[in-house]
Amino acid sequence: MATVTPPTQEEIENLREKVRTQVEKNGEENFAIVDLERLNSDEAYIGKFWLHAQQMDGDNKENTVKLVVDTLLWRKKFGVENISEDTINKAVLERGEVYSHGRDKEGCKLLVICVRKHVKDAQNSEDGKKHFVMMLENLEKEEPEKKITIMFDSEGAGIRNMEIEAIQFLINTIMHYYPNFVSKIIVYNMPWILGTIWKLVKTFLPVKAVEMIKFL
Numbered sequence: 001m002a003t004v005t006p007p008t009q010e011e012i013e014n015l016r017e018k019v020r021t022q023v024e025k026n027g028e029e030n031f032a033i034v035d036l037e038r039l040n041s042d043e044a045y046i047g048k049f050w051l052h053a054q055q056m057d058g059d060n061k062e063n064t065v066k067l068v069v070d071t072l073l074w075r076k077k078f079g080v081e082n083i084s085e086d087t088i089n090k091a092v093l094e095r096g097e098v099y100s101h102g103r104d105k106e107g108c109k110l111l112v113i114c115v116r117k118h119v120k121d122a123q124n125s126e127d128g129k130k131h132f133v134m135m136l137e138n139l140e141k142e143e144p145e146k147k148i149t150i151m152f153d154s155e156g157a158g159i160r161n162m163e164i165e166a167i168q169f170l171i172n173t174i175m176h177y178y179p180n181f182v183s184k185i186i187v188y189n190m191p192w193i194l195g196t197i198w199k200l201v202k203t204f205l206p207v208k209a210v211e212m213i214k215f216l
Helices: 009-026 033-041 043-053 060-078 090-094 122-142 164-177 192-203 207-212
Strands: 098-103 109-114 148-153 182-188 213-215
Touching: 009 033, 009 043, 009 060, 033 043, 033 060, 043 060, 060 164, 090 122, 098 122, 109 122, 122 164, 164 182, 164 192, 164 207, 182 207, 207 213
Parallel strands: 109 148, 148 182, 182 213
Antiparallel strands: 098 109
């Protein structure tokens, strides 16, 4: 694998200019002002997209611009800047399904998904997604220069706790909209009965995501 290298100052300015062009084409109203301001002031943030794009096939600059634009469009549509505990159903928060606790051996903070506490709840499905995104946002703000590890704690979980759509959302979100942020995905203590479901889940995931999954 080729060594990944951060962008030069000239490349950063070039990327910003290309993104500004795409923002105008897509309509500035479709982007959150806070995200555009961060893009113009936070070089490390742009660097994350650049490093993430180096793992993709094709032109690195064009891939980086696409990653940035797609991410910012998603953040506006999903309403990331407005998510807080006050906007999430209390029942979802009290479920204790998603939380941060400790670090892995490499020093990455752990974001734990307690699988046995997940319930298929159509009424609160969107709030569950918001809770996950809020946790990502909080961890990224706490240590913006570092990566995290996501752990699916599967102890005591059964088929009733597995929801393919929810897992797809979690992994696709971190792969597409949180560049160079997740170190690895650990599936811990998985009951054998869930093995078939995970095999099915992996068929829907990007190759890079599958490569990041470790079973312990």
